[in-house]
Amino acid sequence: MSKASWKGGALLAPVPPVLVSCGSGEKANLLTVAWAGLINTRPPRLSISVRPSRHSYPLICESGEFVVNLPTCRLARAVDWCGVKSGRDVDKFAAMHLTPLPAQQVSCPLVAESPVNLECRVFQRIPLGSHDLFLADIVAIDVDEELLDAAGRLQLEKADLLAYAHGDYYALGRRLGSFGWTVRKKKPRR
């Protein structure tokens, strides 16, 4: 367990490489954000970090709204491509054959092909250096009905979510347990 000592770097992993939709109408755009995280449970809140040089940055500042579309392995190509191309030059929805759908609570479209869409409204922006941090309320969620069981519960394990770690995209693999499993009493054998 010998350790090498490095200076600081952005090395948290795995992180979610989400497709963020923003803007509206003909100005709607997509960008990929891996610097994203949950920040609060009640009320539900998350953050995304965006470089001010990005085409999407003023779109998010102006409307104060965006949608976090959870990435799947099937969307890996679009996730990567939308992370390196600019909406200044191309319509990313059209180029990636993604379908914009109206959201419930915000003006920007959600990505139909993403199984879970988190509609967000910004309540604070904090410049941090290379990126600005947008803190946002998750005001509504759209979920693929195909992922709901008979009781209406979300079976997210069927969504084949995509993760990002140190420059690489990964599928989620085997399930190891659910929260609290180490302290739950086992059911008695019959």
Next chain:
Amino acid sequence: MSKASWKGGALLAPVPPVLVSCGSGEKANLLTVAWAGLINTRPPRLSISVRPSRHSYPLICESGEFVVNLPTCRLARAVDWCGVKSGRDVDKFAAMHLTPLPAQQVSCPLVAESPVNLECRVFQRIPLGSHDLFLADIVAIDVDEELLDAAGRLQLEKADLLAYAHGDYYALGRRLGSFGWTVRKKKPRR
């Protein structure tokens, strides 16, 4: 692609269920935080969210320091257990047979069994409701030398990292590509 409409909820996934170490000496403690994310590249910065009721909360507030220890599948049991037990009642390092090691830049110990340790210093705390958001600089990194190749490059894909999604722990699965793969020119065939 029919969508069910839900109210907002904390449903970003996958997220990193990191082991956070804090405090020092006999007061050193561990807590599990899945509400964690990268927030800035230059300078490298991340955030964690902690409930004020947690035993670790005043420890982080007092010292302004913590270490984010990346979780592996081998640590899944400790990650889950440290997320439901309190350091008020038990020494989590001892109970989980984890080894505290001195950090380079901060006073709290790092977890030797974690392959990558991010030493962090808080620069802002923002109360958000159920949780407080700690924004922190990543001031140093400790990396298992076993994960470095001959050129000293980190092979994080060998670390068997753990992810968390909607209440379940997952291993990372197959690698699908590296950042920018969709626009890279293929090497010419010989």
